[in-house]
Amino acid sequence: MDYREAGVDVVAGRAFVEGIRSLVHSTHRPEVLGGFGGFSGCFQLPTGYRQPVLVSGTDGVGTKLKIAQTLNRHDTIGIDLVAMCVNDVLTCGAQPLFFLDYLATGKLNSEQLTQVVSGIAQGCRIAGSALLGGETAEMPGFYQPGEYDLAGFCVGIVEKSKILDGSQVEVGDVVIGLASQGVHSNGFSLVRKIVQDTLLPVGGEGGELLNPWHTCPELLGGKSLGEVLLTPTQIYVKPVLDALAAGVEIHGMAHITGGGIPENLPRCLGANQSVQIDSNSWVIPPIFQWLAEAGKVSREEMFNTFNMGIGFAIIVPSATAEDSRKWFESQGIAAYTMGTAINGTGKFVLT
Template sequence: MDYRAAGVDVEEGRAFVKRIRRLVEGTFRPGVIGGIGGFGGCFQLPQGYQEPVLVSGTDGVGTKLKIAHAVNRHDTVGVDLVAMCVNDVLTSGAEPLFFLDYIATGKLDQEQLTQVVTGIAHGCTQAGCALLGGETAEMPGFYQAGEYDLAGFCVGIVEKSQMLDGSQVEIGDVAIALPSTGVHSNGLSLVRKIIATQGYSWDTTPEIFAGKTLAEVFLTPTQIYVKPVLAARRAGLTIHGMAHITGGGLPENLPRALAPGQAIQLDTASLPHPDLFTWLAHVGDVSATDMYNTFNMGIGFVLFVPQAQTSSTINYFNSQNLAAFAIGEVIPGNGEITGIPDSF
């Protein structure tokens, strides 16, 4: 008996690392010390900070991976993995510096996992952070054949005086929404339940989605907001707070960006109604309340800005080819959110 007979091929793992080396090194940015293959990734903090604060975030992709496995498409979920981490770190005003990944599988499939790492590298490039290292674990008997799981970890940096923690948000601030590219990486268990119970397959092409299959629609990667939002701050726009709209939707994530004694009044009429979410609600017979408590409903990121800067903020993001629109304002309260539609 040897390790290969037990289901773990060490040589295959070494060959995989060699295969992805260029993908990883292609994400390197100033500050990276050394290359891949060591016991730890090394990064030198940028100069010029008076009181640098490191901000960390970790996340996964969730059951979106079940769709990737079902249709054998693995080039987008790596972007999701990065996005879920860097968008969280961004809410503190931090610039992502580096990213680490963890990939666990029953049997290492180089072609499959190279697609995954390609997506991770693309996500890191979009966020401007280095893919500093990672871990690939081959665990026979733990995962079904052809399946894998992902986890990611990101570290960013922000000047302490520029860090956002909710205390800067003021009564009267306007909530500016940046659109999502779909469901992102949340609510996929409900999506899968709807697809399965209504008799659809992942290669179904509902007319409403303009010829795209359901797999293509729901594997659309999460939008990464890092570069345009950081550029907005550097351009002098005042941003008092940010929220990444993930699991729990607007009701759960908007209050996380507020200071004590504050609440949010949404302008119901200004909320988007993307066809994707209308279709899910109709096909799955899901109530508006459950939809808004599960999905981002077309809003992936929210900025809180002074009322006087509403137009300039919207105009700035529009000039960067990113839609932006006001959806409400901060009012006195205790973290509640009002204005959520009770029907479609």
């Protein structure tokens, strides 16, 4: 008996690593040291910082993976993985430097997982982050055929004096919401429940989606449900860092992930502050209306679960709010004046 008979093909694993070499190299920055395939990755700190602070963040994609695996489409899920990490790191003003992924599967499917890694590489290029390395684990008996799981983390850098930690936010500051590209990567357990209960499953109860590429007239542009749900998470790194470099004054930032706007926006406030948001101040994408109606989900639950069309928020001085909003619009990102920071105890007030 050998390892291959037990379900792990070491030779195929080596071939897979060699096959993704060019994808990894396509993301490298000048600070990357050494080659690809070692036990660890080396990265030299960029110059120009007086008191550099390293910032780290880690995340996964959650049950959105089930949608990708059901539809057998794996080219965008890696973008989601990178986005979930780099957007978190960005909130304190940090520039992502490098990213590492962990990919686990029951049986190595080189074609499938190469698509996944190509998405990770694309996300890293968008974020300006080097794909420094990763780990691929073949675990027979632990995952069903065709299943895989993803996790990753990134490390960024910021000047200590420029860290955004909530202390810069003042009462009266204005919240600018940057549009999401859809559901992003949160709330998919509820999404899958709604879809499975709404579209008749194949083979009865517990089956997979019937015609997941079903076109819903309610969805923007008449796209299929599968296309809309697999739209990758927006990566906000470049426009936000460019804004800071251009002199846009930003006092706080929030990545709108699990828990939606009510949970995430207050996390970037200062002491004795709350935030008041006008729910009519931005355009909520049609996919959220479809989910609410199909699943009979309350307005409160929708806001507590999904981003509702706002993927990232910045807090700016009221005097420069409109100029800041227009700056992001000029970069091709829909931006909305959503509300203000008020006196309070860290609560979220939706009107």
